[in-house]
Amino acid sequence: MILTLAFLSALLPALAFAQVDEALKAQLAVQQEAAAIQRQIDALDEESRKLLEEYRAQAAALDELTAYADQLDKLVADQAQEIAERERQLAELETLKQHLFPFLLEMLNALEQIVAADTPFLLEERKARLASLREVLSRADVSLAEKYRRLMEAFRIEAQYGHxxxxxxxxxxxxxxxxxxxxxxxxxxxxxxxxxxxxxxxxxxxxxxxxxxxxxxxxxxxxxxxxxxxxxxxxxxxxxxxxxxxxx
Structure with missing residues (x-):
């Protein structure tokens, strides 16, 4: 009995040490696992932060693109309206041309009658101007605006003769x-x-x-x-x- 107790007394410290060692190892393993989990959490948090920043940047870029697209839509709508207005003006201009050219001929005929009935001063110069005007009005490569300008210039010259x-x-x-x-x-x-x-x-x-x-x-x-x-x-x-x- 005494031997048994002595053996147990000698064995208990060894068992206690082993248990403590196992407990320390277990605690160390838990701490290491906790540290690994924390690192994973920190990594995920950093990734989440980067993703959030990227999301915000993409959202800002999307807002800019949306505003630019809205501006382009407005610009396209304005241009379409301007094109429609120009087409309307062109249609009116073609109609005006059809009426304006005979009117220019009438004005030239009236100017020729004025010169013929007027006092016969500078006849050669004035008749040459009228002949040049009639030749200009008959040319297809001269714009209607230029024909009108030349005719108005001739009327202006004739008007100045009186002053x-x-x-x-x-x-x-x-x-x-x-x-x-x-x-x-x-x-x-x-x-x-x-x-x-x-x-x-x-x-x-x-x-x-x-x-x-x-x-x-x-x-x-x-x-x-x-x-x-x-x-x-x-x-x-x-x-x-x-x-x-x-x-x-």
């Missing part, structure tokens, strides 16, 4: 005798001529459409008026005979 004073040289067609003389145009009120030697002068009568000779005493004022028109003399009062106006 200025000029002198020039040219042929005088009288009785088949085309003499070169000096002309004085006083707007559209009076048209005069004076021979180059200053010995003969005349005034055009719109009513009879003929030239009437001036008296000798009228030649000097006419010469003075021509010098003023040519800016060879300062402006001064000059008295010239003018044709009597026609009653309306």
């Amino acid at each position: 200025n004073l000029e002198t020039y040289e040219g042929p005088l067609p009288t009785d088949g005798d085309h003499r070169t003389v000096r002309f004085l145009r006083f707007g559209r009120v009076g048209l005069y001529y004076l021979t180059l030697d200053g010995q003969e002068g005349g005034v055009f009568d719109p009513k009879s459409r003929a030239w009437h000779r001036l008296e000798a005493e009228d030649l000097k004022p006419l010469e003075q008026a021509m010098r003023i028109a040519a800016k060879q003399a300062p402006p001064d009062l000059v008295i010239l005979k003018v044709p009597a106006p026609e009653a309306p």
